[in-house]
Amino acid sequence: MSELIYSPGLESVVAGETAISTLEGGLSYRGYSIEELSAQATFEETAYLLLYGELPDTIELVQFCKNLSDYAPLAPEIIAALRLIPPAVPLMDVMRTGASLLAHFDPDAADNSRKANLRKATRLLAQLPVVLAARCRLKAGQDPIPPDPKRSLSENLLYMLCGTEPSERHEHALDVSLILYAEHEFNASTFTARVVTSTLSDMHSAVTAAIGALKGPLHGGANERVMEVLAEVGSPDRAEAWVRDALARKVRIMGFGHRVYKTGDPRAKLLKRLCVELAAETGSDHLERIADTLERVVTQEKQLPPNLDWPSARLYHYLGLAVELYTPLFVVSRITGWSAHIIEQLENNRLIRPRSKYVGPTAKRWKPLDQRGLRSDRKLPFDEPFPGLE
Numbered sequence: 016m017s018e019l020i021y022s023p024g025l026e027s028v029v030a031g032e033t034a035i036s037t038l039e040g041g042l043s044y045r046g047y048s049i050e051e052l053s054a055q056a057t058f059e060e061t062a063y064l065l066l067y068g069e070l071p072d073t074i075e076l077v078q079f080c081k082n083l084s085d086y087a088p089l090a091p092e093i094i095a096a097l098r099l100i101p102p103a104v105p106l107m108d109v110m111r112t113g114a115s116l117l118a119h120f121d122p123d124a125a126d127n128s129r130k131a132n133l134r135k136a137t138r139l140l141a142q143l144p145v146v147l148a149a150r151c152r153l154k155a156g157q158d159p160i161p162p163d164p165k166r167s168l169s170e171n172l173l174y175m176l177c178g179t180e181p182s183e184r185h186e187h188a189l190d191v192s193l194i195l196y197a198e199h200e201f202n203a204s205t206f207t208a209r210v211v212t213s214t215l216s217d218m219h220s221a222v223t224a225a226i227g228a229l230k231g232p233l234h235g236g237a238n239e240r241v242m243e244v245l246a247e248v249g250s251p252d253r254a255e256a257w258v259r260d261a262l263a264r265k266v267r268i269m270g271f272g273h274r275v276y277k278t279g280d281p282r283a284k285l286l287k288r289l290c291v292e293l294a295a296e297t298g299s300d301h302l303e304r305i306a307d308t309l310e311r312v313v314t315q316e317k318q319l320p321p322n323l324d325w326p327s328a329r330l331y332h333y334l335g336l337a338v339e340l341y342t343p344l345f346v347v348s349r350i351t352g353w354s355a356h357i358i359e360q361l362e363n364n365r366l367i368r369p370r371s372k373y374v375g376p377t378a379k380r381w382k383p384l385d386q387r388g389l390r391s392d393r394k395l396p397f398d399e400p401f402p403g404l405e
Contacts, residue, residue: 021372030206030367035065035355036198041281044198045069053285058168058193059083062351065198066136066358079137084164086141087171089149090120094159097150106150106343107236111226113146114139118219127217129358135218136354144168144347148175151340169193172347177335184296185334188289189344192327195282196345198352200275204228204235208353212360213367225353226346232269235345240269241328242338244309251301254308262316270325271313279320286326293333302329 022028035045042049045064052061056070063071063079071079096116100109118124121138123131141162149159152175160175169190173181181189199205207228211221229235248257261268294303306329314320331341 019370019372025369030201031209031360032363033200033356033359034068035352035359036200038200038275042199049195049282050285053191053194056194058190058197058348061194061197062140065351065355066133080167082137083141083168084162086138087145087162087164089142089145093117093120093146094149094153097146098153100150102154106147106339107226107230107346109150110143110147110343110346111223111230113143113150114219114226115223117142117146118217121219124217124219127215127361129362132218132354132358132361136350136358139218139222139350139354140168140347143350144172145175147340147343147347148172151176151337152178173334176340184293188293188330189334191289192286192330192344193348195286195323196327196348198349198355202234203231204349205353205356209356209360210367212357213364215361215364218354218357221357222350222353225349229342229345229349235342235349237269237322238324238328238331238341238345239338241324242332242341244268244270245302245305245329248305248309251304251308254305255312258309258312259316262313268309268313270328271310271317271321272319280322282323283321283326286323286330287321290326290329290333293330297333299329299333302332 020028037043044052044061045068047056047064047070052064056064059080060070060076063076067075093113093116097109097113100112117139121135123135126132145159145162152159157178160178162171162175166174167186167190170181170186173185173189201209204225208221208225211224212218232240248254258268290306291303294300306325310321310325328338328341331344332338336344
């Protein structure tokens with residue numbers, strides 16, 4: 016056997032081929048730069064591009080948006096199930112449950128054909144925002160607001176969450192953030208989805224697993240930690256002292272650094288512009304001044320420029336959204352990328368099964384039970400000893 020190559024965290028390991036996105040030379044989806052997409056496209060156009068491989072023409076876009084509107088309403092049984100989830104359950108757990116629950120009401124759930132998976136992906140994209148908004152309303156003791164077929168996905172989501180008419184600036188800001196979060200090559204959650212898919216499991220199972228991966232604070236949950244940092248700093252005049260003290264104590268400041276982007280996340284730069292505009296509109300310039308100081312010092316001292324989570328947390332704050340919504344909004348966007356990768360994986364599937372580097376003991380010999388005795392230093396694998404073992 017040839018010598019196996021070990022790379023902790025699979026860093027720099029090429030684990031497969033994809034035509035969906037690339038980080039080489041800046042992030043692009045299907046050949047279109049995110050700079051151009053965020054400036055020109057809607058989220059619906061971007062979702063179509065990721066799922067179908069090309070930008071839609073007028074008829075295709077109208078039909079795609081109609082499909083999203085037609086699929087969006089939830090079955091009464093799903094709303095009833097959301098009511099039964101205890102109030103303290105985090106929204107990301109609800110989103111994970113929601114993705115799995117939706118499978119039971121999807122007529123194509125067991126069909127792994129390309130056409131069926133495109134329909135399932137469209138339903139998930141349409142329905143998961145409604146699951147999120149409905150759960151938030153129910154948790155607050157309010158009835159869910161049904162989706163409006165005349166609204167875009169971003170406008171609908173803000174309306175269903177807040178119950179008020181969102182401004183065009185707010186709708187545009189959310190739309191751009193969804194475009195930037197939609198896809199990012201073989202990140203942890205996408206790779207999770209591809210691993211599950213490689214076993215020939217179904218789309219809902221793969222998406223449910225991906226949401227579980229995204230929940231982690233080193234992946235999707237980082238944007239929630241960013242607001243904790245800004246709140247702890249409190250004011251611009253404390254920012255530099257706070258960050259230098261944090262760095263001296265080797266505190267990890269969430270929202271900085273990236274496994275792939277070493278000179279800066281292009282998505283962060285695009286979203287920062289919107290943050291500046293919204294901060295001026297909402298009277299929150301102090302947050303931008305805090306962020307600028309932390310960004311400057313961390314980049315200078317640690318050569319860690321900000322990633323997308325750094326500005327997105329502030330952007331969602333300016334939109335009046337609760338912190339617990341930040342990572343679920345990531346789900347609403349990334350369902351497009353996950354679905355595209357699931358479909359791509361199935362088109363040229365190979366079971367993903369890496370090897371491991373064994374570091375445990377070797378050449379141990381079996382002893383019958385009566386020869387093993389009782390070791391005084393044995394730690395029991397349970398919290399309390401069984402009766403009679405004390």
